[in-house]
Structures are given as structure tokens and as C-alpha cells.
Amino acid sequence: MNSKAEKEKKGALSCVDYILILLNVSMRVYCGLFMIISDCDETYNYWEPLHFLTRGFGKQTWEYSPEFSIRSYFYLIPYYLITSPLRDYVALTHHEIPPYFYFYFIRVVALSGFTSLCEIVCFKSLRYNISGDVARWFLLISSVSAGMGHASSALLPSSYAMDWVLLGTSFALYSFKGSYINGSHIKYSVLAIISYLTGGIVGWPFALALGVPFGLYTVWVHKKNLVIITLLCGVFTSVLVACIMMVDSFYYKQNYAFVPLNIVLYNIFSKNGEGPEIFGTEPFTYYLRNLLLNFNVSFIAAYIAFLPTLKVNSHKLERIICVMAPIFIWSFVFGFQAHKEERFLYPIYPLIAISAAFFFVDLFGVLSEFVSFKRPVILGKILAAFIITVISCLRIISLVENYSAPLHVAKAVSQLSDFYDQSATINVCTGREWYHFPTSFFLPKNFRLRFVKSSFDGLLPGDFREGVPIQHATSCIPIGMNAKNQFSSDKVVEFEACDLLIDNSIKSNTAVGDPDVWVDDNNLRPEFEIHYSTRMINSAAINGGIGRIIHIPRPFQRLVPTSLEYMNLCVLKIKDDKQKR
Template identity: 35%
Template structure:
């Protein structure tokens, strides 16, 4: 994506294409560049259509090659979606795994959220009846399109509020960041809230307050109630700064009527009782005696490390944005910012409010920061822009525009952060994509007719249960996932009841993450077994791959050994250094010797 500043004194200069299909050109002297100043500026930037094409290319790459990074995505969203698509009148012909959150006794999750996202996939499945794996990637590609549309709207709103230079830097940071690569096509409420954040904040920057309130409500009710935190600055702007409490109240009520009431109706129908899922999840996480801390706690700096891995120096820059903007305000003319713009302290508050609240929580997950990932890119861009202005003021002072004299700052910043983002993405693919490739082997074997004629197949997992990439990767409904006892001592999911599964209270489920031994199958009933071999074993996690008298390795794929690989090596893929220092185990698909099966040709 080119970035050019073209100087011109004559607005009719033939060197500038005013109506080019891909790029718009603007020019200025010293203040932030805004799209409305088209006659005065000479700065190149991508149009919305060009931005969409570039973003969509990146998001389709993520849809196809990114792996599932969180078992919550598999068991709380892909699995119940599989049930919707493949079983009975409420689902079409298969079976899916159910977590305790979907038990009618607790009802923490919303089926409306799943239905809302699955409508195109339901139509696709009803018309063409594709293979399960195709349906999985079809849904991912839909998420890629949705994310790209939201990103374009966010980009255009940034150009309006903060100037084109900040907008195009934000666009590049989003395009190459590992964080956006992971989150953009994840089938998670936090990813959906990220989409809604871009739309609601974008509407706010466009001064479309009614739309901003409505989109915040969609995010809060339909996907994740805690996303309402992002709407607090919008509410403050409307109620206290603009004195529009009537409009704010009106649209809150409209949002409840349009979103929450149908949601209650749909969820209650599936659960078989009166349910307000967003309220249940708030009550459990905030007011219960145990809450989310049962699922692990992390130190206060967890998000700092994770933020650097996913956004590298962009994240560090975003943390410094308030200081950078304060410094600019002290040394740059106050006329450099349009007084019609929102105060920085308000327009950027969603990011710092979110970080402040979630860093204080003991239970931390990477996905919890997804909703503010675009804001990280925006604030990182603002910091780079501020550094350019400071440099111009201190060391140049004269000239037409600070951008003419500070390209040596922005180009290295964009190049280094983009390069680090790509190397992180490559590290994730080369190190951790093996589970998805391993389960694809089952589909190849089934398609080639290399499996015996059996009524059912049991595919077993022990310590690798949390890397199971969903039932969409199993060839057909004759396949069943079976858990084996491992060192993990928490609660595992179980299959939905085959009759009215969503409304039946399942046996042996609890909300305290207590182990349920009824989840475990017998090793002797396994036809296939998926296991990671890193040369270690325990009583509950033997090295199945070494038991050659019982198992045959059908497929073996390298998988990064996190224990033996230095954290500095595995963080980013650096050619030669990675090959010399990364230590791999093998991710193996094992076949029981009692069953004669031919491996795939590929």
C-alpha cells in the first residue's frame, strides 16, 4: 500500500488525479489532514473500496490458515453451532458437545447469538448440503467479510475524526497485526463485540449517536454484556456534554425492545424456560461465590506480554498515547486540532477504560481484549503521529507540513511493526497449526475409502482435548469424540441429548469446574487417538505414540515444543534462527492395531 505526500501549489496541477478510482489525494501545511479539506491537501490514502479489498484479502488468509486458539471457541460456539446445523428440527442430523454453560439449569449462553451468525450457513447447508469441513470454512469466510466491512467503516471514521494520516496508519497496523489475524475470524462473542466496537465507535466519530447506542446494545445484549463498558464514553458524551438524556434514554429503550425482547423469546424457546442469558452471565461472573477464577488466574502483566506479542510496538505506543498527546498539546499550536472534534480524553477513553478494568481481574484470557484491538491500532497510530509533530516542532519548525519532513519516522515505524506482525503470524502457523491438519487427515481417509465398514468410529483424546477443532472436522455422524483421563482435573463437555437436547437438563454437570468421571471413555474402545509426543509421559498421560504394539502412527505433523523452545525463539518466526533453535514434538494421529486402515495417499 503506497503512502505518498505530493506537494503542489496549484490545485489544478495535472500531477494529481482528483477522481482516481483507488486513491484520493490531499494537501496541507501543518495541521491534521481531514478528508473534507480535499482542495488544500496533497496526501495519498486508500478509498474505502481499496481498503476493503486489502483487508478482505488479509482476513480470508486468517479464515483459512489461522488455528483455533481457545477451546472456549470450540466447545461453547462451534459445537452448539454444529448442533444447530446438523440435528433434528432445531439442528439437522448430527450431534455436538454441550458445556455446562448451555445447561438449562445455568443458561449462561445465548442461542440467539448463534442463530444470528449462522443464518447464511443454514441457507448454504440447506441448499447445497456441503461437506462439514466446507461449512466450517464457509462460516469463517463470512466472518472475514463481516470484519472487513466493519474495519472499513472504522477506518473512514478515523479519517474524519483524527485525519487521513492517522487513518491510513491505523489501517496498516490492523492489516498486519497478529492480534487482528487471530481475532478477526474467531467465532467468539469477544470477536463479534470487536466488530460492534468498530461500528459503534465509528458511528460516534461520525456523530451518529442513535446508531452508536444501538450498536453498543447489540454488542452488549447479543454477544457479551461486559462490552457495554465501551459505550460508557458515548453515554457520557450524550448525557453530560450534549445534554441529550432524552435521546439517550429513548434509544436505550428502543434497543431493548428490538434486541433484548426477541432474544429472551428465542433463548427461552430453546432452553424450555424463561431465560435472560446476558443477565445470567453477569450474575455468575460478578456476583457468584466462585465465578471465573475457577478457570485459572494470571499475573497483572499478562495483558502487557500478550499485547506485545499480538501488536508488538504498536501496543507499547498505544499505552504511551496520553503522554504523547499531552506533550503535543504543550508544544504545538492549539489550532492544529479542529475544535469540532471530540476531546482526546473522551474519544480514546474506551481503550483505557477497558484495559483498566480487565487488568484488575484475576482471570485473564487473550480473547478478553479482542473488543479493543482496533482501538490499540488507532492509539498506536496517534502516538506515531504525535512523535512526528514533536520532531517537526523541535527540529524543523519551517516548511509546508510536518509530514513532508518526518517520513523517516513513519516509514520505519510502519515497516518494523508490520514485519514483526507477519513474523508472529508465521510463528503461530508453523508452531501450532498441526491439530487442524491432523483432523483433516480423517476426512482424507474417509473420502478415499480407506476406512473399514463400521457402524461407528471413536476418535479419542487425552491431554489434547482442548485442541480438538470441532466436530466439523469429523467426516460424518458415525464418528464420536471420546475423552480419556488425563492430568486435567476440571469438567469436560458431554454430548447433547438426542431428543430436545437444548431444553433437557443434562446429568453430571456443575458450575464449579469439578471433574466429572462420567466423561471418560475406555481406551480399548478407541479406533483412533490423537496425541502430542514431546518425549514426556505421566501415569495419566502416557506416551501413546511409543506404544507400537497397540498403535500405528497414521499421520505425524511437527508441533512446537513449548517447554524446550526458548520464549524468545517461539515468539516470532525469524528464518534460520527458528530452524536452528525451535524444538518440535510430533502431533500424531494413531490407529489402533486391532483395526486395519490404510493411510491417506497425501
Template identity: 30%
Template sequence: MANSSPKYSGVKSSTPSTAISTTTSIKHALKQRTSVPANGNVNVTGKGNGNRVNGNEQGPTIAKTNGILMDKKVANGEHEDSADDNSDMSSGGIEFQDEISRWRNALQPFCPSYSVAFKALFLVRALAATYSNISDCDEVFNFWEPMHYLQYGSGLETWEYSPVYAIRSWAYILVHAVAAEIARLALSANRLQIFFIIRIVLGMVSAHCEATLYRAVVDEVDPRIGRYLLLALLCSAGTWIASNGALLGWPFSAAVGLPFAIEELLIHSRSQSKKKTVRFRDWRRVRFLRLVTSSIAVLGCVLVPIVLIDRYYYKKLVIVPLNIVLYNVFGGDVGPDIFGTEPWWFYILNGLLNFNILFLAAFLSIPVLFITYFTIPEVLPNPPSSTGQLKDPLLLFTLKLSPLYLWMVIFIAQPHKEERFLFVVYPLVCFNAVMTLFLVQKLVQRALDRFVTRSKTAAIHKYSAGLVWVVLIASAAISLSRIVALHEHYSAPIEVYRRAFDLVKVPSLNVVEGSDPSVLSSTASSSPDVIQSTNNQKKQEIVRVCVGKEWYRFPSHYFLPEGAKLGLLKSHFDGLLPGEFEEMAHDEELPPLASRSSAANGKIHHPMRIDWRWSAERRPGTSSVPKTMNNQNKEALEHYTPLEQCQYLVDLDYSGRETTNSKEDLVEPRYLQDVDHWEKLYCKKFLDTTTGAGRNRWVRAFWIPDKFVVALTRGQTKVWGDYCLARRRSV
């Protein structure tokens, strides 16, 4: 079969006529590409994969690119008599190399451009920003609520923002608050719209990073692996969940870059070179100095603004990234473990739920890489940007695959575990997984080559490549089932609060969207739905929307209208709940600063102060020390709101559960059953995971058609609870 393919060698002339003649021959070879089996890899040995050259198992040194047999130097765009890299080339030789380069690019499999990949990813991320749930309450109370406080002057405060502990940075919040304010001013967006705009912006940033990663894999690893990666990023449930989560600026993320820094110091050049331009010690010293200076420069550009902004808001010198590391690593008895621990397999279970087959494949990547290297090293990926064979592919690809392993080892060892801690490496899960699939495909091809005739080799290669797409599509289908289940089973909280923005009625007050919610007109009419309170000797009128056992599903004050605040009711949770940031009325005058006289001329100097809406003086909660906060998760009763002060209520009622205890739960009563005092305004169904088919782990984790649910659970069906917004009835 290979005998019918032309073989090009001995390209000695660098004249234009020879270049044109050789280019014409290459074009002629393209027409006959189907006569040579193709596996998409460069084979420089002329043997294996069922290929024969002139009827021999071992032939002249050739390069096989996408089924076209060419002289190795021609395939690499070189001339046989160009031994000296610094020799001058004629214009014909340059044209020849340009033509060869264009044809080599044409032979690469089709890969979408960065623009196409970004648009596809951004479409999916925008849908996720609109329809995905908030997976962790820490995102709300440590990101959305502080940002709401900066922008509108009210919000819930956690102990991490107390100046005593200061393990959260206001610099990170300020960046997003500025973006939110731009959206408010430019688009006249209300606070609910701002919430989703910021999520879409975060999704856009994720889409850019993922598209950049995809193109880097195409150019620096292998185009086929890049195509597989793009599909995995688009269709995985894990990337759907993590794409708009607020977890940027985390100091532990630096651990992911450690293997790449090692690669910079250990590998001089990816490609084999005939001569070394610098000595070993010289290039390593240059690389090390460059790495150190770049790290210092980046650290200065990032850390200095963070310290300055936090110094302004906390009114004390703090280094928040250092505080985070000290608390999580050296916290001791008051470390993160007091907020709950999980078994070692917690992250493995979450990975299987969100990536299914791909998660298993991701952790087989390095073992499969070693097997491939020691059995058929010629099939390892060879980047299109490389000028020859890789110098040390085992070390190179091991370093590229190791960040995922390093991250998992670090966080599995920590007793305190949260799913969002894995968001950083979710794209790397996809990369490791598709690398495994690519290498397994090559191993299967080589194994089957030994049992089939050469006439069937091309078909075997074609179908084995198709198996990779089958695995990816199957994984995408499972991920789609996971995404649909999350929305259908557990989206009730965010949907109910979305309606609460319109259904919660605040008395007509002269409040401008974007101003402090504490600034309420004194002309407001009295109403039983309004609570009277005092702050800084000013009268404030607030509508309370209360929540009890469902406090951790509150999506933030961006879902409540101006003049409404969340109230926390006592539940069985006996830990520390968030309190409220200290507020200041928008029109309240700031206390005067103390004047001082100059020692030189005795003149009185009046200190300058920037008085703007987001200033530290207008947001005193950024620097004031709350008396009820602690870092030991001890309950603070002052954070609760009496039920009598609640005009609206959000609660979950499982009406389908059988009552096994006739005694009513006095701590968490069934508020929605008290129809004499509460009127349901809007309800959504929420899956009951303790009754009926919801007890089956497959049913509650993935979307399964109802008729299959009945068969899987032996006749049981899903039981739903009512997640409702209720209003207090008028007395």
C-alpha cells in the same frame, strides 16, 4: 520562502466573475505549492513551523492547507462580507463555495475509498480464516460444538449450556447455524467446508467494521491518521488472530461505547460557532432523551429476540446477558476465578506479542495528547468534515482514546484472564497507536524547527512524516514474523484434524450429510472399528476418534466425518471436561402432547407443535439437565471414553525429549510409541517449548531464520514433537 507564495484576502464580491477569478487564483497557487513548507495542518496564527508572512514572524490571519497560503475565510469556503449565516447567496457564490470545496478535497492526502479498504481487509481476513489457529478452546466448546449440535444433532456440551446455569445464548448460535445451513444447501458444502465458510463470513464482517472505522477516522479525525490506521489493521498480528474469532454478542462490549455516550452529552458541537442556535440546557436535554430512547429501542430489538429464542430452547424464561454479568461479577466462590487466574501483566504481555511497538504507543496516546495540547495545540487533528477549528479538542480526543484504557482497567482487575477478552478492543489499539505516532511526529517537527534554518524546514517535515511509515512498516514486519511463527510452530492440530476428515473411515452407512449423525442404517456391516451403543431403543454405530492430553486443541466435530465422534481419554487434567448433548434419532417419533378439553364447549383440543429438524423437541439437549454437570469445575468420570472403544487416536509425542524418569506415565502413556496397537496415518511437527531452542521465548514467539536461532541460543536448534493421527491395528 513564504514571500513567493500568493496571499488571497478581501474576497468581497459574490458575483460569478469574482468567483471564477478567485478559483483561477487558487489553481495558480497549486502550481506554487512546493514553495511553501507543508506539514498538512491548518495554521490560523500565521506563526510557528518556520513560516513567515511578508518577512514577519506574525502576519495576517491566514490558513495553510497542504502548503497553500489562503485567506482563512476562503480556505473555509466563506465570504468576508457574509456575516449573517442566514443571508441569501447568489448562484455565483454557491458555485464559488462548491469550487472551493472541491479544491479543498483535492488538497487532502490520498486515502483509499471504503471499497478499496474493505477488499484489502477482506483478503487478509479470508487468509486468516484459512490458516490461523483457534486460539482458545472456549471458542470450540461454547460456539462450534453447540452450532454443530443444532445443525447435525451431535456435539459436546459444556456446563454453561445446562438450563440450570444458562449463561450461553442459543440465539447467537442459531444465527450462525442458519448461515451454515444456507452454505450447506446453496454450495453443497460438507461440514469441514462449512467450518471455513463461517470463519470467512466472520472475517468479512470484521473487514466491514474495520473499513467503516477507517473511513470514520479519515472523515472525522484526520486523513493521515486514517491511512496509518488502515496499515495497522492490515498488518497487525492481533487483528489477524481476532478477525474470525467467535466473540460477538458479549454484553461487556457496551463498556466500549460509554465514552462516546459521554461525548454526546458533553460536547455540543465539534466546531466553533459564532452563535448558538439552542440553549445549553435544551440541547443537553434533547441529546439525553435521544440517547435513552435509542438505547431502549436497540435493547428491545436485540434483547427481546434473544429472550424468546432462549425461552424456546431452554424451555424456561432466562435472560442470558444478565446471567453472564451476574456470574462474572457476582459469582463469588463459583465465579470464573476457579478456572484459572493470571497475573496483572498477562494482557500486557499478550499485547506486546500481538502488536509489539504499537501496543506501547497505544497506551501513550492520552499522555502525548496532553503534551501536544499544552505545547503546540495548533497541530492537533482538524477533521475535514469540520467547518472550522475544533471547539474543545482536548476533551474530544480524550473521549475518543479512552475506551481502550477503560477496557484494560476493567479486565486487568479481574483475576480470570483470557486473551480473547481483548479481541473487542484490538482495532482501538491500532487507533490509539497511530494517534500517538501522528502527534509525536508533530512534536518532533516543532522541536527540530528550532535547530534548523527555514530553508531546511520542508525537508525536516517530509522526513519526519516518513519516520511514521518506518515505524508502521517495522511493526508490520514483526507482526508478520509472529503470524508465521504461530502457523509454523503450532498449526499441527488443525492440520491433522483437517486430514482426519478424509482419513477417518466410517463404515458405509445410509447417512445423508446434514441429517442427524445418530441416524444410521440398520444395514451397516459389522466391523471391529464400530462401537455398539443404544439410545432411545435404537441401534447406533459410532466410530470413536479419541484424544487425551490434547483435548483442548480439538477444533470441533466439523473436522470429523459423518458417523465419527470424539472420545475423551483420562489425562492429568482433573477438571470438568465437556459431555455430550442428549441426542434423538432423526426418524424417531416425538411423544404425543397431552390433549385437553375446552371448558366452554367440552371439545377436545389437540395442541399444535412445530416439528422441524432444529426444533427444541428434536434437540432435547438444549433443555434437558445433564446430571454430570457442575459449575465448580469438578471432574466427571462419566465423560471419559475407555481406550478399548477408540478406533482412532490423536496425540502429541515429543520423541526428542530425554527421558529423565524410566517409569512410564500410566495416566498419559506415549500412545504413538505403541506400534503394536497403533499405526500412524498422518503427522505434523509441533514445536517443543521445553527442549532445545524452543525454550527461548523469542524463538517460540516469533519466526527467526534458523542460522539466527543457532546464534541466539548458543548453538541450539529447534526440537519438534510429532502431532499424529493414528489408527488401531486390526487384531
């Protein structure tokens, strides 16, 4: 073993290692604070129920109706508990804090922070079990990836599964032959398996498929210790399942409620007109486009990582198979599902970064055999790292600049409490922009999110019952819920009941049911007043050029052809006697 490799095995970090760790932590904090919420499913299926558990009010989707019960409260409990320091601070000091502090605290600490921890654990594992170069490439690609950026800050079971799959892969690398640490391969095999189990059972059941390759490897290689490994993993699984059933049975007031099973049954054995396909279908190329946007050249490298490995006959082949097999399994299974969403790929995002790291290290290793000087290879590494970093960061900036308006608008609403009667319920309404609202964590305690009739003709969320014991609110079957995405009129209020309206500045299309608010683009009717507005890209318009894909710095905008159409997302005041004069 050369001195460099020996130094890495002993755990001594280089200056570059510290820089990459700092980059990772910085990117996760940035994404926790500024990254967009890209999916209304995150808002209404997770942030709103979590807000209900925390503050006593929030929106309720049909998935949380006891009639269907395909969302688990157990998944939300850790995020509720993580806010204990903030709630204790308020209780001890009697000093109210803005409710959105809870939102950002959860995002930075429990979501992005936990992902960062998992990435650093994987960095350490790769560094010990493979090489420092692979570890550094992984941490760079993962840190700057736009996909990892919004996956890390998302309150979604697929993001939760992503973190635990990453931990499982990290532990799995220790268990391979030749990587045993003082004979502790049993420990790491068990840790790997229970990580996959946690990600699948607590997070997303389908993520269990990502642990199958390592499970088969364990059965094949560790025959002598298979009984003890199976026993330990079986005990863990039994305890975990019992805890999940206990929590969800309490909230749904059902005997033996096991939500993960309900999720599988809904997605695979739904009746006609009730499956996930009713929410839209996409071709296979949908995922190809998303992976290119989120990982650029690293996406391509990840899927061909075995090529340079075969060339150099690397001892890392079994490790690469451990990483790449789940990627191909996942891509095949979800690529042929009719209903596709970007978040479905989250569990393999870190595996893509690991696989791409293998590719770049082995590629430059092969190239170094054909050149007599190291300088061209070193320059090639620097250039590749620079291109990946720049493109990825420009993509993240583009997302934040063009799509973060809903967060700014919601924060503006949070600052309006003093303008209204504190004892009155203030209705914050939205119609065609309902899917952009981030979370009720931005609403003052007497503000409520309401929906008005608009061009959207699907099923909108209702409200959790307020002022009753929490178990009663979560266990009663709400009216007007269905699994067919059919509109229910009880989910909307009359426009006259609104005190504030969140809407975009595009001319109102009253022919399809939108409220008559805008006479023309950016031309408001006189009975409304703009309290706050901010720019957001108009996704419905034809936006061309590279400017929609990545951020183009101002000095280069004249050189790069792009055509973007923006609109304003606004908070509109509607005069009412509830407002202070």
C-alpha cells in the same frame, strides 16, 4: 481547508488507501483460512454448539446445561443462518461437501469478513472526521496486528463485542461537535449507542462499559435531543432483549431466560469454588506481555497517545479521549481481575490501533516542526510502518507455523470416512490433547469425538443428545455437570472403544493417567499405526530465544539465537473390525 484535506472529505481514495484496504481484506482472508484456534473455550463453548445446531451432534459444556444457562443460543443463530447457501447447495444438488467447508465459510465470511467491514467503516470515519493520515495508520496497524488477526477469526462473544465497539466508535466520531453531516448528529449518536448495546447484550455484557464514556458525552452535549435519543435507543434495546429472551427461552425451555444477566451473576456473585478463578489466575503482567506480542510498539504508542496531542494543542483531543478512556477503563477493570485470558482484551484491540494511529500522526507532526526538511520525517514514517508491519507479520506466521497442527490433524481425520463402515459409529478419541481439538465440523457424519482418561482431572464436555427434537436436546439437564470444574467419569470412554486416537509424540506418562501409547518420544507402541502427523511446538518444554515470539526466516536462523523444541501431533489408527479390510 487545504486541497488535500478537501479531497479526503469528499471521499476520493488515494492509491495508498486502496492498497491498505486490499491489505486488510487479504489479511482477514488469510487469518480466516489459516489462523489457529487459540482457546479451547472457543471450540467447546461455541463451535461445538453451533455444529450441533448445523449437523445434529456435538459436545456440550456445563455452561449450556439449563441448570446454569450462561451461554446464549441467540449469539450462535446468525452463524447458523450464514451457512444457508451451503446447506441450500447440498439440498439442491444432492452433492455432499466436506463438513469443514462450513467451518471455513463461517470464519472467512461471518467472522473475519465482518471484522474487515467494521475496520473499513472505521477507516472511512477517521478519514472524514480526523484525517487521512490517522485513518491510514489505523488501517495499517489493525490489518497486520497479530492480535486483530486471531481476534477477527475467533468465534467468541468478546470478538463479536470487539466488532460492534469498533462500529460504535466509528459512528461516535461523526457525532462530535464540528463533525456533523447536515445536522445528522442525532442519527450517528443513536447508531453509536445501539452498536455498543449490540456488542454488550448479544456478545459480552461487560463490553457495555466501553460505551459509557460516549454515553456520558451524549448526555452532556446533546441535552436538547436527549429525549429522542433515549427513546430510540430504548426501543431498540427492548426489541433486542425480547428477541434474545425468546430464542434462549425456547432452547432452554425456561420462562424468561435472559442469559446476559446469568453471565454477569456468575462472574461477579459466584459461590466459593465456582467463579472464573477456578480456571486459573495470572498477574497483571500477563496482559502486558500479551499486548506487546500482539501489537509490539503500537501497544506502547496507544497508551501514551495523548502526549503529542497536548504538545500541539490538537483539536482532536476530545476524539482521543473518546478512544482512550475506554482503553484505560477496560485495562483497569480487567487488569485487577484474578482470572485473566487473552480474549478478555479483544474488545479494546481496535481502539488500541486507533489510539496508536493518533500517536504516530501527532508525533511526526511535532517532529516536522523541528526539522527544515520533510525527507527525514517521511523516512521516519516509512521506517515506523515497516517495523510494525514486519514484526506483526512475523508474529502471525509464527502462530500459524507453530500452533496450527490441530487444524491439519482434524482435516486428516475428515478424509478417513471411506476407510470405515459408513453405518458404524467411529470414535475419534483424544486424551491429553483434548484441548487442541478444533471442532466437529471436521468429522464425517458417522464420526464422534470421544475423550479417554488422561492426566487432565477437570470437567470435560459431554455430548448433546442425538436423535431427539432439538429443543429436547438443549433443554434436558445432562448428568455429571458442575460449575466447579470437578472431574466426571461419565465424560470419558474406555480406551478399547476408540477407533482413532489423536495424541502427541511425547512419551506417555502412565503414572498420571495418560494412555500407554508412546514407549518413548516418537517411539510408538507396535499395536498403533500413524496415519498422519505434523510438527507442533512443545509448549511444555523450555523454549528460549526470539524464535518462539516471531518467525525467523531461514536465512537468518543462524544469526538469531533461538531454541525451540517440537513434537508431532498425530492421528493414530487402532485396528478394529469396523475398518474396511
